[in-house]
Structures are given as C-alpha cells and as structure tokens.
Amino acid sequence: MSTALPDATLRRTGPAATPWRADPYTNALRNGHGPLFLRRSDGWLLPLDVERWCADADAADLSALRRCEGSVLDIGCGPGRLVAGAAARGHRALGVDVSQAAVDHTLRLGAAALLRSVFDALPGEGRWGTALLIDGNVGIGGDPAALLKRVAQLLSPGGLLIAETVQMDVDERVEVHVDDGHGALGELFPWARLGTPALLRHARPLGWQPADQWTTGGRSFLALRRV
Template sequence: MSTTHEAAPPWCTDPYADAVRNERGPLFLRRADGWLLPLEVERWCAGPDAADLSALRHCEGAVLDIGCGPGRLVAALAAAGRRVLGIDVSEAAVARTVSLGGAALRLSVFDPLPDEGGWGTALLLDGNIGIGGDPGALLTRVAELVRPGGLLTAETAPLDVDERVEVRVDDGRGASGSLFPWARVGTRALLRVARPLGWRPVAQWSVGGRSFVSLRR
C-alpha cells in the first residue's frame, strides 16, 4: 500500500514491514476509537486468486500497480508478458516484488513517476483506493498517470460505505505505527466522487466477496 512520502513511515517500519517479510499477520488498520480492519497479509503474499485474476483480465496496455504491496499482481502480469510496474512506499514490499521477478520502485503515487500520462491501466486493489484519505485527490492524480482513454480498476469496500478516517497499522499484539489518513468507499460512493472528475464506469463486478469497478477517463 502507498501514501505520500510525508505519511510513508506507517508502511515503511514495523509492524507492516515485519508482516511482509514474514508473509503473515495478524495485521490491522486501527481507528482512534479502537475499531479494527483486518489486513489480509497471507492473501497478499500468496499467488493471485480468482478475484485478482478477474481484475487482471480487464487490464489494457502497460499496467501501473499503485500500492503493489508484496507483488503478487505485478509478478503475475510480468509472467504473462505484460509491461507492468509496481510502486509502493514500503521497502520490504518493493524488495519482495522484485524477488518475484516483477519491476517495482519505492515511490508514492503522488511522486513524479515514470511514463506519466502513458499508462494503459492503473490498479488500486486491496483497499488502495483509500490512499491519502481523499479518493477525489487520488482519482485526480491517477488521471494524470494514465493515457487518454486509460483505465482504472479499483477494488471497493463490499459495503455501501463512505468514510474518511485516521488509522494506524497495528499488529494486535502491542506494536503500532503513527496515525495517517485513510478512506473506505463502496462502489456507489466511489462513483459519486469519480463522475464529476471525468471518470465513467465501464464494468462493475464481484468475485469471492470482493467488489471491483473499472473506470475510463
């Protein structure tokens, strides 16, 4: 997952880095009120599942995986001969992606990136639509990264939720990072934000309890 460099430390230090290196949780996003969102580290460190593959089938042209995490999607696309780059602010995540044979850089989506305006598809899976706590700002940035008519495939919350919160990474055993902004949006909430920014839905689907939407700029 990825945030701006100013907010990068929660994803660059323990407990997230330890979870990625060990390929297992438990790991959570914890709100100030104590609410916990489980992070599926084991799934992220496994091979792509049916839901992942359904999203990858929508990819067009060169693919930018924003918040690539441990790299399963980048590796799968690379193995299929696709041009793909993962970006993540976590050194541990980037290192694992590279070890799987994928290309990855330790960068935030808000940093200057290679081939801006030339990517055929941008991916925001595994909750990464929440990066920065402002889906509108994130969609505006992605519009700068994809080519004219480019595609964004985002994974949305399976519930009709629209919230902007501050959270910290927490291992459930006493180790936690600093607070940073995050967002959770369902498909309807995402479309409400996306349409005024020039994004139009081209597909919506669910697989294995996970929900996705593809948007074209």
C-alpha cells in the first residue's frame, strides 16, 4: 500500500493555534530534548518527554501501531515518530500538528504532515481507518467530548481510535502554559487529562465502544470503535 501523499496536499496549511508555536516548545523540538513542561496556574508541572518524542517509535508505540487498521491519521503528531512508524508498516499515514517545528521534523523523516488543527478542514474526512491520540493528545482543546465528536467525523464507519491515557482515574480540564523550566512560558491554552475510566465515560454516550485496552512500558492505551 502506498504511504505517499501528493505534494500539493503537503503544502496545504490552515490556521494554527499559537500555544504550540511558542518558543519553549519549538526550541525543545529543534534541540531534540527538554526540559519541557506543561505548567498549571497553581504551579503544578507535567514533564513532557521530548527525548522520547524525537526518537524512533519504542515498544509501547509499536503496541499501538500494530493495532492500526487502514489509513492512519496521527492527531497532534509532534516530531512524527508515529507517522513514520505507521508508514513503515505499510499504512497510508498523515500527521497533523499546530507546531511548524513539529511538522518540519515529521517531513524531514520522510513522513507526511500538515500544519493544521484537528478542528480545521482535513483531507480524507470520513475515510480514515485509524486515528491516533498519543502522548496525552486526548487532552487537545480541553474538551474531551468535542474532540471525540470531531474524531468520529474523520473516521470511516467502524473506524478505530487509539488513545493514550493517564495511568489513574483522572478527569481534569485545566489551562496550562508550555514551560521550559527556566522561566520561558508559552501562551495559556486549555488542556485535559484523562485516565481510561474517564475516557470511557466521555466516549460511551457518543457511540464509542471499547475495542481493546492495554498497558505496556509504563503507559496506558485504549482503543475505541465508533459503532
């Protein structure tokens, strides 16, 4: 199966939200390492694993990629290890991200990516076989129900969503900054943190049913199918 997308498609870009274009995130991706955090208004810090994001797909990532079906859309693809990994496994794969640095890194890997939000118009809407929300990206937009509804619009009937969840029953919607640990902050933006039980609570009323659930390498994953 071909993994390539037309060059014209790759050049299309849409509006990009500013938080992930902030200097701390851009600098971390360009350097390939942190420190980098999400900072809540009360000072709480969530470390972001930039080194893992910029490396090849690890065993936990591969556990998700092995479950992918058909064409793969990686939402919030970051520097592109999962897009590249999916393409290497024979899937037609596309990453979308609101960070130019992330898209540039993905393209340098030889994978396909667009500078675009998941809530913008995307190619292949209603025809993707699998959508990925990995590395906490189930928190995009700070509104899990809105994100799940949008993913349902992107997938083909019976399509699969594979999401990474927090390893505890967390259901939190917050506003955060990207923080480099040295005083540089990105803009404030909404985010969410969900454990598997919380994601299921949001998903079931919207017509999603669990297809698989697993933990590996200290990370938790949930596969959902829209029925």
